[in-house]
Amino acid sequence: GQQLNQSPQSMFIQEGEDVSMNCTSSSIFNTWLWYKQDPGEGPVLLIALYKAGELTSNGRLTAQFGITRKDSFLNISASIPSDVGIYFCAARNYGGSQGNLIFGKGTKLSVKP
Amino acid sequence: SAVISQKPSRDICQRGTSLTIQCQVDSQVTMMFWYRQQPGQSLTLIATANQGSEATYESGFVIDKFPISRPNLTFSTLTVSNMSPEDSSIYLCSVVRQGEQYFGPGTRLTVT
Numbered sequence: 001g002q003q004l005n006q007s008p009q010s011m012f013i014q015e016g017e018d019v020s021m022n023c024t025s026s027s028i029f030n031t032w033l034w035y036k037q038d039p040g041e042g043p044v045l046l047i048a049l050y051k052a053g054e055l056t057s058n059g060r061l062t063a064q065f066g067i068t069r070k071d072s073f074l075n076i077s078a079s080i081p082s083d084v085g086i087y088f089c090a091a092r093n094y095g096g097s098q099g100n101l102i103f104g105k106g107t108k109l110s111v112k113p
Numbered sequence: 114s115a116v117i118s119q120k121p122s123r124d125i126c127q128r129g130t131s132l133t134i135q136c137q138v139d140s141q142v143t144m145m146f147w148y149r150q151q152p153g154q155s156l157t158l159i160a161t162a163n164q165g166s167e168a169t170y171e172s173g174f175v176i177d178k179f180p181i182s183r184p185n186l187t188f189s190t191l192t193v194s195n196m197s198p199e200d201s202s203i204y205l206c207s208v209v210r211q212g213e214q215y216f217g218p219g220t221r222l223t224v225t
Contacts, residue, residue: 033213033214035216040218040219040221041218041219042117042205042207042216042217042218042219043156043205043216044216045114045213045214045215048213088155088156100158100171101156101158101214103155103156103157104155105154105155106155
């Protein structure tokens with residue numbers, strides 16, 4: 001079946017550093033999404049990407065929809081302690097069930113003040 | 114975005130019993146889903162909750178184990194039946210609004 005390979009699995013960084021994580025697949029997708037999950041909470045949508053090559057920002061977060069439609073990356077600039085959490089990429093194809101997002105395994109981010 | 118609430122937020126249950134989880138959305142939505150997140154894992158779609166008809170289950174999930182109700186466009190329930198320790202997970206309600214998918218806070222279930 002379709003799979004998303006998300007890396008790195010975890011990151012330990014110093015406050016103020018930039019962060020980069022990515023998601024790749026052997027399959028083509030029409031939508032890429034990035035979510036953040038805090039402990040004890042549900043995932044919160046950060047950025048949605050709908051077009052190959054699209055680059056979208058949300059504050060200190062920037063994400064891109066890969067030109068091949070098989071990958072996406074998320075960058076966080078000047079990290080702060082509240083950036084701690086698990087970041088999930090997710091992808092979907094048109095024509096499939098709207099809810100049938102495929103999720104990556106997550107990147108656990110730890111930030112040292 | 115969408116305001117989604119779930120009850121209970123967490124529970125500890127004995128094996129063999131059943132638990133019903135409620136999901137309430139702040140306004141009507143057409144599409145409503147239930148996901149499972151096993152410890153340290155990613156999210157897996159259990160089923161699509163259809164208003165007025167039977168839920169649509171994904172491969173590996175069956176109605177007898179996870180019966181779902183969707184009586185109206187703002188509410189759904191998921192029951193985890195005849196629980197075993199392997200059912201210990203976070204169960205998440207999700208809706209689509211304006212083309213994007215939002216998640217509730219989750220129900221953390223521990224089966225002993």
